[in-house]
Amino acid sequence: MHQGNQTISEFFLLGLTVVSEQQQHIFMLFLCMYLVTIVENLLIILAIINDAHLHSPMYFFLGNLSFTDICFTTTTIPKMLADIQSQSLIISFAGCLTQMYFFMLLVDLDNFFLAAMAYDLNITICHPLHYAALLSPKGCVLLVVTPWVVSNLVSVLYLSLLGLLNFCDQREIPHFFCDLETMLRLACLDTQINDLTILVIGGSVIFIPFTFIFVSYSLIGCTVLRIPSAKGKWKTFSTCGSHFLAVALFYGSIVGVYFPPSSAYSAERDKVAAIMYTVVTPMMKPFRYSLRNKDMKGALRRLLIREIYFWRW
Template sequence: MHQGNQTTISEFFLLGLTVGSEQQQIIFMLFLSMYLVTMVGNLLIILAIISDTHLHSPMYFFIANLSFIDICFTTTTVPKMLADIQSQSPTISFAGCLTQMYFFMLLVDLDNFLLAAMAYDRYVAICHPLHYAALLNPKHCALLVVTPWVISNLVSVLHLSLLIHLTFCDQRAIPHFFCDLEPILRLACSDTQINNLFILGIGGTVIFTPFIFILVSYTLIGSTVLRVPSTKGKWKTFSTCGSHLSAVSLFYGSIVGVYFLPSSAYSAERDKVAAIMYTIITPMMNPFIYSLRNKDMKRALRRMLSRKSFCWNW
């Protein structure tokens, strides 16, 4: 493309969700409600785990970290989207766009690694229960959380370092409600082949390596469960994994649908629907998934809420 059609971008326009003006307030109230439910639900999970000593175990340590990441994850995109719905000119600066993309990619990768750590926790608990305390001691648990932070930071920084060297055209409209990598690359005038290869190579490795680890873990768990003699014992053993499997299905189903289908199959509307799934619905559902199916968590929540209620009444 000619140099005259290229420019230094100072801001982008976020086109957001394709809805009529009469539907905007309904959409605003809907997503505001979902955001508040996500914040309150995940915060309650964290407080319940911190306050109840019976939940001071590796499994709940990972759940608390997942809830914290979900709070940060949904906060990266939803408040800006809600402000844009109310705005007549929804713009975001180039620096703001890069910042949002950095935290978005960081938190997606962290979610991914934490789901793998939780699968490892279930694998050790079911397949090697006698070695559970040794394999998942506090030092190892901390390592399983800190290492993903380092890797995810490096990947996010590398993505942005490749992005800032691109030249953008006069077109500044992003057909999305936040700054995502794929829509931004489609606005570039310069060659994005390296960026796309990096997404498929490094991005694919970061996403699919933990996913394969999860599949292997559950294959080994399944073979162990099948050796349990009683049907009731099999169900009780495998039911501890039900919540995690639900979260994994929600997360990977939407991620793969956005980032790893062929570029020719790209659709802005499909992309937005999938993004709503993993940026809003999945973080909102995780507190319900991990509390409604877990007796210890429900007991801790009731105990914590009853204490709060007593303090307020007093």
């Protein structure tokens, strides 16, 4: 990137606005949250791989979602923790682009996998007799491969348009990671094309899966209301409610960052919302989606017993 004859090779991440006395507390808090996220998602993936009872479409999607969440948190949190410890604010331009690429890729993948899980739940409750036909192994693979292709194309498009911009002497990024919207505010040139692309392409990538999720849960709600047993209604609503809370938390924080009116922009508010969907939401998803599930708890119990027995001998 050039501004006149000057090549901009690095930026400065300002990170979280905390006083020096609180930095170690913040470091320990986010380190613990990061480790909890990694461990619980890894346990879910291992349980799904090792337990034949979990070899079904629902857990296939859940395993992919857990893998995505591990990568998602790893894209931003370790760098933030390293910056807190080293007091270094520098990130290279190449590093910034790499972080943005994986961040946007994994956010989009989360959208699609949440939609795939809503579709699975919809078929399970509303069309149980057609489950095997509608969610065949080939169909499940297609529902995973297609999001990877689309998300990669969208991320490459964003970065290609960003590469056409020149950046001003202002190189301070008021965030704890390189975010597309924040980077565009540092550009010297008109970013109208970038903004339009984010609105149309980015809006579609978020709006289409969200609409699919909303319609799926609406159909599930209509089906559940026709269940004569109050116990059956409560059990189904409890399962769907856990899923819906995780979805609402994820989409609510994203909309709060990327789709507010420009007059409402606040760097501090963006950081809080970003913490919600980069740290809190990935940590809460396993509790919402699986650790309250009887089959998953049984698989995790068998996995831990097998590992304890192996290490004992």
